[in-house]
Amino acid sequence: MKVAKFGGSSVASAEQIKKVAAIITDDPAKKFIVVSAPGKRNKDDFKITDKLIEIANRHCQGEPYGHLTETIMMRFSEILDQLNLSSAIAEELHQTLEEALGSNEYDSPKVDIVKSLGEVFSAKVLSAYLTSIGLNATYTNPETAGIIVSDEPGNARVLEESFANLYALRKNSGIQIIPGFFGYTKAGKLVTFSRGGSDITGSIVAAGVKAELYENFTDVDSVFTVNPSIVYRPKQISTITYKEMRELSYAGFSVFHDEALIPAFNVGIPVCIKNTNNPEAPGTMIVAEKEPTEQCVVGIAGDGGFCSLYVSKYLMNRELGFGRKLLQIFEDEHISFEHAPSGIDDMSVVIRQNQFTAEKERIILQRIQDELNVDTIKIHRDLAMIMVVGEGMISTIGVAQKATKAITDANVNMVMINQGSSEVSMMFGIQEVDLNRAVQSLYKAFFE
Template sequence: MKVAKFGGSSVANAVQLQKVGDIIRSDADRKFVVVSAPGKRYSGDEKVTDMLIQLGDSYRDGKDYDQHIVKVMDRFKEIVDDLGLPQNILDDIEGTIQEVLRKDTSIELKLDALKAVGEDSSAKILSAYLQSVGENASYINPQEAGIIVSNDPGNAHILKESFSKIYSLREKDGIFVIPGFFGYTKEGELITFSRGGSDITGAIIAAGVKADMYENFTDVDSVFTVNPTLVDNPKEITTLTYREMRELSYAGFSVFHDEALIPAFEKGIPVCIKNTNNPQAPGTNIVAEKKESDKCVVGIASDTGFCSIYISKFLMNREVGFGRKLFQILEDEEVSFEHAPSGIDDMSIIIRESLLTPEKEKRVMERMKKELQPEKIDIHRDLAMIMVVGEGLVSTIGIAQRATTAISTANVNIEMINQGSSEVSMMFGIESEGLQRALQSLYTAFFE
């Protein structure tokens, strides 16, 4: 039994949905299908989820939102018409949008419900298309499927009692199409996962039904050793461990949501990343364990948009409670941190710049100066993080030396290093302008 998840590019238009239908019909083991909202049809196009967010923002701000409803419905009408499906599907989709807008509930829940319309509509359209070509297919709402989540709008987490409910789906016949990205609280409120959460839904369903395989269909043949938009023709990765994939996803690999592997990992379900446009390609397999290799580095991930807060205080290491007071300030301002490399008198806190608004930055810096009494404190913006990832990395001699030499060869200065906090990765912080040079040099050092 397989669970197949199809991303936004796979359901962007009627042509792509027909490919999805062919893939499902080619393997009787693909009984459970999870879908995203329609993505971009071409470069410069809009994702349906972004359209729905614009709709929600206009509603919240008291602006005219009818134009956004028209845009969303035009997109779905094109798909429905091109597939030759009945028009009542469009009436159902628009009715769902209007029902959400009329419902007497908080603005947070209303915005979550609007965002979920994309995935919900994709599932209804795909199930109707499969029925039109003779398949015994059904749309299943996440509430009916048993996806019970925490009451945390925009950042839901699955509750353990969900899995026994999901397992009962095995007893039913046919193909089941389930919208990704959202679930329901025990009180029946619709709550979404974080952005990209359809991957999470796919893994939850795979874990719940105890699938033999979780297939994640996207628009690339496999995971690459480095971002192909930054390095030309990088090598493909055939096999990864869960830990390696999670580190790569967290650090900028957009193929997989970085939280998505957790349910599959906990149940030991193998994952395969495949291409909707080339389903015969073997893809990348993600497994619990793999054979050791002399070439332990499997990938190099990167991401931009970071800043660091640098704090220096003499004998910081002897001051009991210094770290607690520092992180309490961040917690009070609802700012999460990514890394925290430290020395005896110095500490750097790596934060995503998007979390540190000018207002929050001012409050955080003022409180740190007042409550921590540092000798020096400043903020460094426009940083990029590079993660060198691989099982056995910390126990392999010379990896750090090869990495630092490669970065220096690219004439890029290393602002910070964090090694040892993870057994499968080491992190380098650099100025964003040198990212492409550093990645090319690292790729050459480890893969060519």
């Protein structure tokens, strides 16, 4: 028995939904289907969820949003018409959206309800179409399925009792279509995961029903060793471990949400990345362990939008609790850190730049000076983090030397170097403008 999740590009149009239906029809083992909201039909198109978020923001600010509602309605109506389905689903969408926006009071839970509607009606459309072609398909709301999450709007986490609830779904007959991206709190409030969270739902469902395989369908044949927009026709990855994939996803591999592997990993369910447009391609298998190979590095990923705060203080190493106090200041300001490399008298905290607003910067710098009495504080903005990833690095001599030489050969200055404690990854901090050049040089060194 398999769980399959279809991303936004896979349900972006009637033509794509027919491909999804064919994939489901060809494999009776696919009993649980998780779907995203309709995504882009081409590079210049829009994502339904983006429009829903814009509607929520406009409503909150008292600005008109009727034209956005019409755009969403036209998209769904077009899909329904081309699938020869009733327009009742589109009418229900319109009514549900208006009810969610009914009052002038607007808060984060209501924003989450609006954001979730793309997935809800994508699942209803697919369920109706599968039924129309003779399959026994049922729309299953996450509340009915028993997906219980923490009360953190826009950043929910699944609670343990969800998995037992989901296992009970195995006794149901037919194919169950579940919208991704959200669950319900114990109090019955709809709450969404972080953006891209339909991958998380798919993994949760796979773990809950104890599937033999979780297939994640997207618009690429496999995971690549590096971003194809940076390197032309890079090598494909046939097998990768959970740890390796999580490191790559965190560092900019957009093919898979970086939190989505955890539920599947915890119960040992393999994950396969597949292409809706080319379902015969073998894809990339994500597994707990794999046989060692000569290729110690499995992939290279890079992502921009970081900044680092550097502090130095003489005899920092002898000051009990300095690191904890520094990180506590960030926690108090609700800023999570990504990396924290340190030396005997200095320490850096790497964070996402969009969290470090001018107001946050003023508060944090003042608190560090007042509470920690440091000698130096510096902020480096517009940084990129490059991750060289591979479990084989732990037993291979010369990986760091090879990587640093490649970056140097690209005439790129390294601001920071950090070896992950898991020894699965090596991180290099550089200026964001140098990202593509550095990644291309690293790819040449390790894969060509």
